[in-house]
Amino acid sequence: MNHSMASAFQIKQNRSLVTSFILLGFTTDPKLQLLLFIVFTLAYVTTLMSNITLIVVIRRSSQLHTPMYFFIGNLSFLDLWYSSVYTPKVLLNCVSEDKSISFTGCAAQFFVSGGLAYTECYLLAAMAYDRYAAISNPLLYTSAMSQKLCMGMVAASYLSGFANSTLITSRTFALSFCDANVIDDFFCDLPPLVKLSCDVTDSYQMLLYFILTSNVILPSVLILMSYASILAAILKMRSAKGQHKAFSTCAAHLTTVTLYYGSILFIYTRPSSTYVLERDKVISVFYTVVMPMLNPFIYSLRNQEVKEALKRLVKRQTAS
Template identity: 85%
Template sequence: MEERNHSSVTNFILLGFTTDPKLQLLLFVVFTLAYITTLVSNITLIAVVRRSSQLHTPMYFFIGNLAFLDLWYSSIYTPKIQVNSVSEDKSISFAGCAAQFFVSGGLASTECYLLAVMAYDRYAAVSNPLRYAAAMSKKQCMGLVAASYLSGFANSTLITSRTFALSFCDSNVIDDFFCDLPPLVKLSCDMTDSYQAILYFILTLNVILPSALILMSYASILAAILKMPSVKGQRKTFSTCAAHLTTVTLYYGSILFIYARPSSTYVLGRDKVVSVFYTVMIPMLNPFIYSLRNQQVKEALKRLLKRQTAS
């Protein structure tokens, strides 16, 4: 029997979450509200950081870039989920699937690197405050962000080119709401040792190494905090790191749960819920994590709103 390879696949079918019309309508409403909240909150945070001179520091520069990244990250997934929730046509072209896989993978990888950069920024600020301005100059900050994007999309180029060269011989039905690695691997019939090696290589570059850098940064930060003579100073320093630690825990926890397991352990129905968490919920929650606990951001937002209402 002739094997059906990737060249014969012209489109994929995204099953989404449910075929129940009432639940589909409910999901459409929920994801629409989540997307609107994500757009408004991230755009607001970007505007506050850009228009408030008090926030023109490396830490808020990275927070603004994280909000920009989350803005596009959510936009890769949520509109397609909305369309699939109310449309009978749940197909996505082979090229469209590859494009979504590439962009989403690039943005996800970039966020892994950016979160590591943000941990290094906190380490530089806490461990050696006298040299902080020189170590995290504007040029240095822009270079670190650019390197995060370049590394993220370089890795995505590699994994996308190899994934969509696989043979999809069993089915073109993806039991998920977007073109993700686990369901695509499930459809493949020619997994090779070289492809598995690439997956481990990408996982190491995107998750393991950034995680190690974050852990080392916070180990140094903790050591510096414990040396502070003032309890008030310790609490203030830790509070500046708490928001980032929360984001890192949520994001890396869900990423590791999905991608750092053998493919034989994938349970797509359960994993879809976790995927929603890091593709939709975290981009929506991040602006609140970084603003509700941050007095400087709240005060800057109040000043911005006052200027807007006065004009």
């Protein structure tokens, strides 16, 4: 057996020993772990209740059966599952001495979280186009954004998101981890896994650039183009009241886009050599836990139609 064959055999053998990973989480201090358990529990319960409430209000209120609220309802549905991929495992690690996650479990979490994250990127782009259609030509909005088109855009978002996640998951978990299995993070994310690998090739780096471009950069460009067109349409309006209403309908979505894309671009647009895991996992909390919790409030507290629909629904429930 020559030297190269022996090296390849050793790498394969080492990789086969990695049957599980250890998630370090945020701290090993028991008091801080208890505090984190309380904070994450409150955040998760709030996320579930607020998103479910928003979905129910949209489904039960005929006044909200419009393309805009169809997309908002789908965003809430997506956020329900998105937060559920991470938070239960975080809570378990806070109260358990066993911080391990199986190789298969890690791959499954990586696949589902990636699929949902990429889907949300496309869905936010679809929502930006919806706002463009509503503001640029309000008289033709209903016909332009037909139910068939809206459902197709949501389906395409899921299909594209999970297709890309299948590609990156299959390649990432085919890497050699060389008997290194300690993940300095609270979930199986791309940066710490790349840090653990000892055979990240140029082709894999090219795949990372493709995933970043197709799932983050491209939707970002589409959103910017939509909002440039929206701004041009608003500036043409003669009514100040109409301009204010148009700006207010876009404010919630623009807030979500800025916060979500800002945190993702900060982490994933840098070379792997510049990853600082301690800092990055704090930023990761923002788009994995905080954003799914904030989205329902961003879209409801700033929206008079949603607040009125919620009041009507509460009155009907209390009357019955």
